[in-house]
Amino acid sequence: MRIKRRSQSIRDKRANPIDTTHLPSEPHAELSTELSVNEKALREAFQGCSDIVFRPFHTNPKLLLIYTDGLVDTKTLEQVVLKPLLYDGHSAGSASNGIPISGEIIQEQLIAVSQIQTVSTINNVIDGILKANIGLLIDGEHRAIVAELKGFERRAVEEPEAEVSVRGPRDGFTETLRINTSLIRRRIRSPKLKMESITLGRVSRTDIAIVYIEGIVSRTVLDEVRKRIGRIQMDGVLESGFIEEFIEDAPWSPFPQIQNTERPDVVCASLLEGKVAIMIDNTPFVLIAPMTFWTGLQAVEDYYERSIYTTFVRFVRYSLFNIALMLPSLYVALSTFHQQLIPTNLLISIANSREGVPFPTFVEALLMEFMFEGLREAGLRMPRAVGSAVSIVGALVIGQSAVQAGIVSAPVVIVVAMTGIASFAIPRYNFGTAYRLLRFPMLILAGMFGLYGIVSGVFLMIIHLNGMRSFGVPYMSPMVSPVPHTIKDIFLRAPRWMMTMRPAFNAGSNAKRIPEGQRPSPKREEEEGQ
Amino acid sequence: MSKNATACLCLMISIFFISGCWDSSEVNDIAIELAWGIDDAPNQKIRISAQAIVPSKISGGQSDVSSQASKGKPYFVLASDGMNTLDAVQRMQTKLSREMFRGHRRVIVIGESMARRGVKEIFDTYSRDPNLKLRTDIFIVKGDTAQNFLKVSYPLENIPGIGVLGEYDQIGTASREMGLLNFLLAASSDSACPALPVVAIGMDPDVPDEQQGQAQSQADREGFRIVGTAIFNKELKMVGYIDMEKARAMRWVSGNLRKMTVSETLPQGKGNVSMDVIKTKSKINSAYQGGRLKILVTLTGQGAIRENNTNLDLTKTNNISYLEKALNRHAEEVALKTITDVQKEYGTDVFGFSDAIRRKDLALWKSMEDDWKEEFQRSEVTVKANMTVRRIGVTGPSLQLNPNEIKK
Numbered sequence: 001m002r003i004k005r006r007s008q009s010i011r012d013k014r015a016n017p018i019d020t021t022h023l024p025s026e027p028h029a030e031l032s033t034e035l036s037v038n039e040k041a042l043r044e045a046f047q048g049c050s051d052i053v054f055r056p057f058h059t060n061p062k063l064l065l066i067y068t069d070g071l072v073d074t075k076t077l078e079q080v081v082l083k084p085l086l087y088d089g090h091s092a093g094s095a096s097n098g099i100p101i102s103g104e105i106i107q108e109q110l111i112a113v114s115q116i117q118t119v120s121t122i123n124n125v126i127d128g129i130l131k132a133n134i135g136l137l138i139d140g141e142h143r144a145i146v147a148e149l150k151g152f153e154r155r156a157v158e159e160p161e162a163e164v165s166v167r168g169p170r171d172g173f174t175e176t177l178r179i180n181t182s183l184i185r186r187r188i189r190s191p192k193l194k195m196e197s198i199t200l201g202r203v204s205r206t207d208i209a210i211v212y213i214e215g216i217v218s219r220t221v222l223d224e225v226r227k228r229i230g231r232i233q234m235d236g237v238l239e240s241g242f243i244e245e246f247i248e249d250a251p252w253s254p255f256p257q258i259q260n261t262e263r264p265d266v267v268c269a270s271l272l273e274g275k276v277a278i279m280i281d282n283t284p285f286v287l288i289a290p291m292t293f294w295t296g297l298q299a300v301e302d303y304y305e306r307s308i309y310t311t312f313v314r315f316v317r318y319s320l321f322n323i324a325l326m327l328p329s330l331y332v333a334l335s336t337f338h339q340q341l342i343p344t345n346l347l348i349s350i351a352n353s354r355e356g357v358p359f360p361t362f363v364e365a366l367l368m369e370f371m372f373e374g375l376r377e378a379g380l381r382m383p384r385a386v387g388s389a390v391s392i393v394g395a396l397v398i399g400q401s402a403v404q405a406g407i408v409s410a411p412v413v414i415v416v417a418m419t420g421i422a423s424f425a426i427p428r429y430n431f432g433t434a435y436r437l438l439r440f441p442m443l444i445l446a447g448m449f450g451l452y453g454i455v456s457g458v459f460l461m462i463i464h465l466n467g468m469r470s471f472g473v474p475y476m477s478p479m480v481s482p483v484p485h486t487i488k489d490i491f492l493r494a495p496r497w498m499m500t501m502r503p504a505f506n507a508g509s510n511a512k513r514i515p516e517g518q519r520p521s522p523k524r525e526e527e528e529g530q
Numbered sequence: 531m532s533k534n535a536t537a538c539l540c541l542m543i544s545i546f547f548i549s550g551c552w553d554s555s556e557v558n559d560i561a562i563e564l565a566w567g568i569d570d571a572p573n574q575k576i577r578i579s580a581q582a583i584v585p586s587k588i589s590g591g592q593s594d595v596s597s598q599a600s601k602g603k604p605y606f607v608l609a610s611d612g613m614n615t616l617d618a619v620q621r622m623q624t625k626l627s628r629e630m631f632r633g634h635r636r637v638i639v640i641g642e643s644m645a646r647r648g649v650k651e652i653f654d655t656y657s658r659d660p661n662l663k664l665r666t667d668i669f670i671v672k673g674d675t676a677q678n679f680l681k682v683s684y685p686l687e688n689i690p691g692i693g694v695l696g697e698y699d700q701i702g703t704a705s706r707e708m709g710l711l712n713f714l715l716a717a718s719s720d721s722a723c724p725a726l727p728v729v730a731i732g733m734d735p736d737v738p739d740e741q742q743g744q745a746q747s748q749a750d751r752e753g754f755r756i757v758g759t760a761i762f763n764k765e766l767k768m769v770g771y772i773d774m775e776k777a778r779a780m781r782w783v784s785g786n787l788r789k790m791t792v793s794e795t796l797p798q799g800k801g802n803v804s805m806d807v808i809k810t811k812s813k814i815n816s817a818y819q820g821g822r823l824k825i826l827v828t829l830t831g832q833g834a835i836r837e838n839n840t841n842l843d844l845t846k847t848n849n850i851s852y853l854e855k856a857l858n859r860h861a862e863e864v865a866l867k868t869i870t871d872v873q874k875e876y877g878t879d880v881f882g883f884s885d886a887i888r889r890k891d892l893a894l895w896k897s898m899e900d901d902w903k904e905e906f907q908r909s910e911v912t913v914k915a916n917m918t919v920r921r922i923g924v925t926g927p928s929l930q931l932n933p934n935e936i937k938k
Contacts, residue, residue, distance in 0.1 A: 336556055336557070339555075339557065339560065339633055340633035340661070340663070344636065344692075348562065348585065350557050351557045351560075351588075352585040352586065352588045355585045356586070357558065361556060361557070447554075
């Protein structure tokens with residue numbers, strides 16, 4: 001009974017989620033014509049915010065400048081606002097002519113800022129100030145001027161660290177939404193490129209842009225993205241992962257259903273395929289929806305290198321991703337259940353190295369896989385200076401000493417090492433994690449049922465993958481109903497002049513990408529010349 | 531509802547754990563056996579011997595500990611008598627700390643006395659047991675027991691059982707041949723008789739095959755060689771041997787030869803030549819004429835002259851055709867002698883004539899199916915060899931010859 005009561009009280013708390021403490025008592029209050037009233041209200045709202053600067057000017061009429069220190073470019077502020085206001089404006093306006101400066105005059109003449117607007121509620125003023133604008137309140141006016149003077153510290157555009165390529169653009173997204181959108185706009189100079197702006201997060205008030213190309217985007221996907229983002233109720237959005245978890249289709253699946261990327265070229269390519277990008281302020285990771293299984297196995301460079309080489313690399317990658325999933329479990333299954341299937345000489349070598357090893361193969365493999373994951377995690381989170389110690393200890397302890405001491409056998413170490421290499425060959429990091437995760441259930445199945453377990457595991461995985469959708473697009477598409485032209489980009493990477501159509505499931509009405517018959521050949525050139 | 535679902539899930543997950551790993555076995559809990567011997571034992575019993583590997587003594591291991599321990603043979607032989615194979619295996623298991631694992635067996639050797647006694651009664655398990663592979667080769671040990679054969683070490687291979695397989699491959703056997711499978715096929719056929727390769731202990735060619743094993747002391751006997759083919763009759767009893775040259779001819783006739791070297795002395799050129807023959811094929815034609823079966827065997831092959839100890843200049847086509855003729859005549863003679871010997875001495879069809887006739891002329895085959903053995907013995911066999919010289923090497927005449935010695 002007590003438990004029940006407690007859960008009841010929790011439910012009561014949940015029922016009233018709106019936390020209004022950060023807003024002024026009358027959020028939509030109109031600005032008063034009295035400056036002192038407005039000032040009082042704003043000071044009340046910004047009480048305890050030491051970074052908000054109130055700068056009153058005792059001119060005629062009185063002015064009040066409010067801005068957030070650190071977000072506003074103070075040098076520009078001095079030059080384009082304070083100087084004209086205090087010297088030119090004052091002398092020109094009131095002293096010489098005796099005409100008091102009004103809001104319009106300030107807006108039109110004094111503030112040499114490109115983005116400027118007048119607002120009439122206290123809430124809008126607060127909003128503007130927090131978004132790196134300056135607020136200028138004028139005595140006797142019931143409106144305030146909000147002008148953009150952004151000047152906060154921002155990281156420069158650098159090479160993305162998570163997605164590296166040999167060939168291709170080197171710029172990556174930064175933490176600033178505006179810089180990120182500019183990187184997109186520089187690549188697609190079309191008014192069809194739309195960026196819908198949304199503010200999300202009750203407390204954080206984070207800017208989010210839904211980016212798509214009108215005429216190419218699939219309307220159903222776009223509507224679905226809008227709907228799902230509109231449903232989110234959150235206090236703070238700090239990373240795109242916050243949003244991803246709210247809008248993905250199958251939250252319990254190990255497979256990611258929304259792609260994320262740091263690279264503007266990836267975003268642009270996806271937009272041109274009819275996908276939707278979701279850009280979030282304060283993170284360099286942009287979400288792309290819908291995602292399919294195969295995009296998880298495609299790297300950026302696939303589209304920059306020549307197609308023959310890329311096709312080869314894709315085959316290597318597909319083999320490696322099967323190794324990453326199944327090699328340890330295959331080893332366990334073969335060496336404990338189906339010794340007949342191992343070539344004789346190999347079996348003798350395995351038997352030789354397993355001599356005197358105290359653990360069953362399954363436990364051995366599980367142990368080593370676990371240690372490998374531990375090593376990877378430790379190496380990832382360690383400070384750089386300590387990182388080398390981890391790798392030395394890992395290589396010595398796991399690689400050599402364990403084998404020499406006869407605690408694990410050498411083949412298991414080799415298998416784990418090969419699996420490790422293979423799992424890092426999956427180009428999308430979060431897609432690779434799915435496989436690293438699934439390796440363990442596969443290992444357990446193999447340890448209990450041998451090949452039968454592996455096959456059932458693979459079947460379950462295939463069933464799961466085929467049942468999944470990302471924003472209405474089947475996860476395995478286009479392989480769910482392969483049409484010749486769509487699989488040109490799955491197992492192969494056809495030359496660009498052959499891929500004339502956009503992926504069928506993403507594209508709306510505008511499925512044609514490029515006109516046909518562009519295959520380069522010297523003969524055609526001659527014909528054109530004649 | 532959710533409580534039920536949870537309960538169901540728990541039950542379903544527990545199925546995974548209660549079933550356990552009932553048929554799993556670690557590699558170091560099995561005794562891997564690579565060669566298997568069948569011998570005669572008193573009281574109509576059989577003696578099974580097995581050559582099991584000792585993994586820790588296999589060289590090429592990872593640590594220095596194992597190389598110290600690798601003194602001594604990496605295999606050991608153990609034997610048991612029993613009513614049949616499985617009975618003997620069960621008795622053998624009492625001497626083994628690990629479970630006998632027969633899935634990797636590559637070689638079955640049968641002692642001569644067992645082969646002469648006949649193997650029809652004991653061969654069921656080799657096709658019934660799912661743990662055994664059909665890709666096993668069978669050998670007959672000439673003049674000795676299989677148990678002794680398995681004890682012999684072999685200098686090139688860690689496991690001597692692998693060595694005999696290699697030797698078998700090197701005599702030019704077609705790679706598709708698999709002893710056990712072919713043996714079973716021939717045994718189950720109405721007319722064909724099985725033939726199996728024969729090995730003998732010891733590597734010294736001067737000592738006669740039978741005494742070679744005994745000539746050396748029991749402890750340091752080393753090596754073995756393939757000495758020919760054993761001929762079986764329809765009761766799967768061994769009836770006799772043919773030597774290696776005839777065995778090659780037999781394989782050529784039955785289409786199981788991959789390569790061989792034909793050598794012949796040429797009276798005209800005062801010397802001898804050797805030719806490596808590849809793409810060896812045979813064609814069997816038959817007709818019933820004058821109350822007896824006539825069989826025409828056509829042997830074809832392509833060769834490269836690798837040794838020419840005559841004074842012939844091989845860049846001349848007339849010399850080549852002379853040489854071809856001589857080599858063909860030699861091949862014909864050997865093949866014909868092999869066939870007639872088998873016909874007269876054993877009367878068993880190990881050449882696959884019956885299958886060839888049945889494929890070619892079913893009516894003819896039907897008419898003589900019942901007394902095939904007699905028909906085969908009475909039949910008149912003609913052999914025609916049709917080898918062509920494709921390459922002569924890099925010189926025409928031998929370089930060490932004086933120009934006026936060379937016969938153009």
